[in-house]
Amino acid sequence: MSAFIKQLEWPLLIVLCLTLGLAPFAPPHIVEKIAMLSRGELQRPLDWFDLFFHGIPWLLLAGKTVYVLLHRKPAP
Incomplete structure (x- = not known):
């Protein structure tokens, strides 16, 4: 799983969150479902499918953020 998270590009995750994660935009489905x-x-x-479908981009973004923070090299 970490290899999958590692390969995800930041721009892709951000675009997914801003489009699929927030669609429809007024009000965002994910906010309504939460x-x-x-x-x-x-x-x-x-309803459960909508929560899962609109939540996946946010979970991937959070997973990538945690992965990067835990695997960053210490400053010299």
């Missing part, structure tokens, strides 16, 4: 999750209203399979 609010539904916090209220316990995610009941339909489509």
Whole structure:
């Protein structure tokens, strides 16, 4: 899995987050689904799919950030 995260390019992840991660833009689906999750209203399979589908870019971006921070070389 770390090899996959390592190969992901930053511009691709940023574009995915800004397009797929925030679509539709008013209000962003991911914000709506997270609010539904916090209220316990995610009941339909489509809602769970939407949360997963719109959340993947953000999870990949977070994974790449953590990977880079944990594997950076110390300053001389």
